[in-house]
Amino acid sequence: MNQRQWIQMDDTSGTSAQKIARIGWSITAAVTVVFLVIGLVVSLPLELAMVGFIGGYLFARSIRNGAQERVRASLTLNPASENEQARIFNVVDGLCVVSGDHRPAIEVLNSEFPVALAFGDANESTIVVSNGFCALMDRVETEAVIAHLLWRIRTGDVELTAYLMNLVASLSRLKLASVARFVVSRAQNNQAILWADIAACQATRYPPALASALEKIEQCDLPTHPHVTFPLWFATPSNVSGATSSATPLSNLDISYPSLADRIGVLKEI
Secondary structure (H helix, E strand, O other), rough: HHHHOOOOHHHHHHHHHHHHHHHHHHHHHHHHHHHHHHHHOOOHHHHHHHHHHHHHHHHHHHHHHHHHHHHHOOOOOEOOOOOOOOOHHHHHHHHHHHHHOOEEEEEEEEOOOEEEEEOOOOEEEEEEEHHHHHOOOOHHHHHHHHHHHHHHHOOOHHHHHHHHHHHHHHHHOOOHHHHHHHHHHOOOOHHHHHHHHHHHHHHOOOOOHOOOOHHHHHHOOOOOOHHHHHHHHOOOOOOOOOOOOEEEEEOHHHHOOOOOHHHHHHHHHO
């Protein structure tokens, strides 16, 4: 199966990019209006409106440009070794050959918890796995998880998520957390995880592998890595504060993802 023929949501990369662009221009417009109002008060409307436009545009660009670096700065990563992580390289290469995806960089996180996450965009992305993940997952489980992450890269889900994480952090520093929550509520796609699970099953044609990987993670002890990266993880235990639970928000994002039990239940129905 050509992975380009995956489920309908495979075309959402444009939607994610469009959402990021709309948010950026909305920020620019809002700052411009504020400066215009101030300009009307001090009789310098055009001058201050121009200052507001330039300032708002640069602020919006800084949020977008800094999103991926903020993720990377939150994690201590090392380049993966083709000898020590040969299975990961083989799986990634095999899936990318079939799908035609750009091959992501592979990096390793020193953690006993089975971390698997992705960040970046379809042209330049990174897949991160932990030592614990490599030790815990067998080949078919690894393939299923990587297929899940590749779908989230392709559709722009991880790019949008990282952008929203940086947006929330930036606006919160300006005491605009309520505005950030509103933006996230309009831009979020809390079903992307389920769609990624289904797409991974279509790619591997073996749903039990992904269900098994989720069951293993559900039984793990609490992870110790920064919660800021949780929205990008393949999965976190349901008993982690801010993990993939419909009852609690993830990280600094007000996003509720399906619980592990719900995801496993869906996979067992496929």
